[in-house]
Amino acid sequence: MxxxxxxxxxxxxxxxxxxxxLYEELRAVADVTVVAPATNQSGVGRSRSRAVDxxxxxxxxxxxxxxxxxxAYALRALEAEFDLVVSGCNLGPNCGEYLMGHSxxxxAAVEAAYLGTPGVAVSAYHRREFFPPNGFTFDVPAAVTRELVERLPESGVFDDVDYLSVNTPLEEHGELRAVEPLADYDVDVREATDDEREQYDGEFRLESDYWDRLDQPDRYPTLERTAYSYPAWSDRAAVVDGDVSxxxxxxxxxxxxxxxxxxxxATYNAEVSVGVPAADD
Known part of the structure; x- marks a missing residue:
C-alpha cells in the first residue's frame, strides 16, 4: 500500500x-509536505486572509x-493530492468547545474538512503545568500521532467523521479515549484595572472562567484542581486522567x-407586510 x-x-x-x-515522526509512515505559518498564529481560529505571500x-x-x-493554499494551489491534513503539535491543550473555536x-483541520480533506488537530499538554514547560520534548505526542495516522486509512473513521481533535500528554500516557468537547463558554466582562489596561491595551477585560484559572496559577496550579467539574465523557476529564483524548x-x-x-x-410571513419589488421594476 x-x-x-x-x-x-x-x-x-x-x-x-x-x-x-511531528515532521520527523510522520515521515516514517507518510509522505509529508509542510505548509505552515511563517509566524506564531495562536488563537486565530479559522480566520482567513484575502491575500498571502x-x-x-x-x-x-x-x-x-x-x-x-x-x-487553503496547500489544498487548492499546490499540484498535489493530500490524503490527510495534520495540524500541530500545539504548545498546550485545546480542550472544550470554547478553546476549540479559538484554536x-x-x-486548520476545520478548514481542511470544509475543502474536502479530513484533518487531525493534535495538541500537547502537561498534567502538572498544563502548558509544556521548558526542557520537555514532543516525542510522546509525535509518536501518538504517528500511530493514529498509520491506522486511519484502514479504519473507516473518515467515512462518518470530518476531523479529529486530539489532546495528548507530553509524558507517559494512558489509553486513547473517545470523548466530546466540553461546552464551557461563559464570559465575564468587567472594567479593567490600571495594570490590565497597560498590559492588554483596553478599557474592558473579557474573561471566561477557564482563562481566569489559567491566568492565576495560585488558583489553578494543576489540572487535578478542577477535575471535579469535568464529566467523564468530556475531553477535559480525559486530560485530567492523563489519557489521550x-x-x-x-x-x-x-x-x-x-x-x-x-x-x-409562518407567523412572520402572516403578520409582517414585506414589499418585494416586481421582477420588471
Whole structure:
C-alpha cells in the first residue's frame, strides 16, 4: 500500500518544536509536505486572509498568513493530492468547545474538512503545568500521532467523521479515549484595572472562567484542581486522567429544522407586510 500524502501545518509557526517533532515522526509512515505559518498564529481560529505571500522552505512552504490560509493554499494551489491534513503539535491543550473555536490548530483541520480533506488537530499538554514547560520534548505526542495516522486509512473513521481533535500528554500516557468537547463558554466582562489596561491595551477585560484559572496559577496550579467539574465523557476529564483524548467531529454550522422554526417563519410571513419589488421594476 502506498504511504498517504500528509499535509502538515500548525498555528505556532513553522519554527515550532512541536511541528518539527511531528515532521520527523510522520515521515516514517507518510509522505509529508509542510505548509505552515511563517509566524506564531495562536488563537486565530479559522480566520482567513484575502491575500498571502508564500516562501519556499526545506520541508515545503511557509505562508505569511493563518493556519486556515495554509490549508487553503496547500489544498487548492499546490499540484498535489493530500490524503490527510495534520495540524500541530500545539504548545498546550485545546480542550472544550470554547478553546476549540479559538484554536488555530483546530481551525486548520476545520478548514481542511470544509475543502474536502479530513484533518487531525493534535495538541500537547502537561498534567502538572498544563502548558509544556521548558526542557520537555514532543516525542510522546509525535509518536501518538504517528500511530493514529498509520491506522486511519484502514479504519473507516473518515467515512462518518470530518476531523479529529486530539489532546495528548507530553509524558507517559494512558489509553486513547473517545470523548466530546466540553461546552464551557461563559464570559465575564468587567472594567479593567490600571495594570490590565497597560498590559492588554483596553478599557474592558473579557474573561471566561477557564482563562481566569489559567491566568492565576495560585488558583489553578494543576489540572487535578478542577477535575471535579469535568464529566467523564468530556475531553477535559480525559486530560485530567492523563489519557489521550480523541473528539471525532463534524464540520460545524449544521442547519437545525424544528417546529418552532417553522412556526416563526409562518407567523412572520402572516403578520409582517414585506414589499418585494416586481421582477420588471
Amino acid at each position: 502506498t504511504d498517504p500524502h500528509v499535509l502538515l501545518t500548525n498555528d505556532d509557526g513553522i519554527d515550532s518544536p512541536g511541528l518539527a517533532a 508564500v516562501d519556499d522552505h526545506e520541508w515545503g512552504y511557509e505562508v505569511h498568513g493563518t493556519p486556515a490560509d495554509c490549508a 488555530g490548530t483546530v481551525g 480523541l473528539s471525532a467531529m463534524h464540520i460545524p454550522q449544521e442547519a437545525v429544522h424544528s417546529a418552532a422554526v417553522d412556526d416563526l417563519v
